[in-house]
């Protein structure tokens with residue numbers, strides 16, 4: 001057996017209000033007044049309090065990015081080309097401020113500034129040759145674990161796949177739970193459930209080991225506190241941010257499972273976003289995760305979440321077949337969930353019957 005030797009985020013600051021320290025964190029990384037810090041910020045924060053607190057100095061630039069759609073390889077290429085045209089030198093830092101979409105975008109831009117070609121050339125495992133620009137992640141939405149992970153998930157012309165490399169993880173993460181104060185309830189739930197589902201899939205997978213279990217169990221306990229108990233909102237924000245971190249660490253050394261595999265199909269064909277896509281699928285996975293689905297239903301009830309219905313009702317045969325193909329191709333996810341003989345359980349007709357329910 002060959003063991004993975006993977007990098008972790010070397011520096012993290014945690015606490016409500018810690019975002020105010022971003023300026024002092026960046027200061028030693030600044031080389032001259034001509035080498036800017038580039039802030040990639042979710043467009044939702046334009047003219048908001050968070051933007052006023054961004055420590056802009058000298059030639060720094062804030063670039064607001066819409067997250068109506070999840071990040072794309074061509075978007076990364078366009079940003080890299082813009083930065084190379086606008087500045088004679090490489091930036092001193094790339095700072096991503098937003099949810100999983102912006103965090104992944106920031107990681108990818110930091111990599112592509114120092115690596116030739118297009119972002120799509122690096123979708124896969126360990127294809128990145130040169131270290132990235134120093135990059136900082138500031139999550140404003142908790143759940144994906146993108147702040148700790150070794151991947152930057154991008155949709156490319158051919159596939160939705162991450163840039164998985166040792167150069168992908170952030171050099172610095174700022175965990176300020178107050179930045180998540182204004183997240184809408186449904187979005188809070190969907191992205192929070194991404195974390196919950198990471199835990200269930202990791203803890204019930206065949207790849208499980210003590211490393212993943214220790215993080216997964218902690219994350220699951222935190223999710224239960226946040227989504228099933230009556231705790232005050234400030235503690236809930238703190239705990240969900242740490243649940244996201246631990247959930248991400250748990251899957252780093254194992255893998256996700258059935259919900260993610262099926263949800264990738266939904267996202268590929270219909271552009272359904274990661275968090276809600278996982279929820280749409282997970283509700284029908286009692287056969288695979290009975291306890292997890294029971295907890296999920298309780299959480300939905302407690303927070304009065306109503307998921308949309310009939311998403312796959314009017315799909316053409318062609319679309320359904322593409323979804324099935326995309327889901328089936330997620331071999332490591334199925335292997336983790338069901339073992340080497342996963343194809344005994346997961347057939348095209350099985351997947352079709354699940355998609356038809358959604």
Ligand code: NAD
Pocket residue numbers: 042044067068070071098099100101102104140141142144145146147149150151152153179180181182183184187190191194273274275
């Ligand atoms: P997101 O970043 O797409 O944001 C969802 C919505 O929430 C957007 O409308 C955004 O504007 C809004 N939002 C974010 N922060 C807010 C705030 N503080 N207040 C109000 N609104 C806010 O959502 P997400 O679920 O965090 O991320 C999904 C993305 O993460 C997908 O692209 C998925 O592929 C990726 N992902 C990556 C990893 C990884 O390890 N790299 C893991 C899981 C998911």
Ligand code: ZN
Pocket residue numbers: 144194195198260274278
């Ligand atoms: Zn996920």
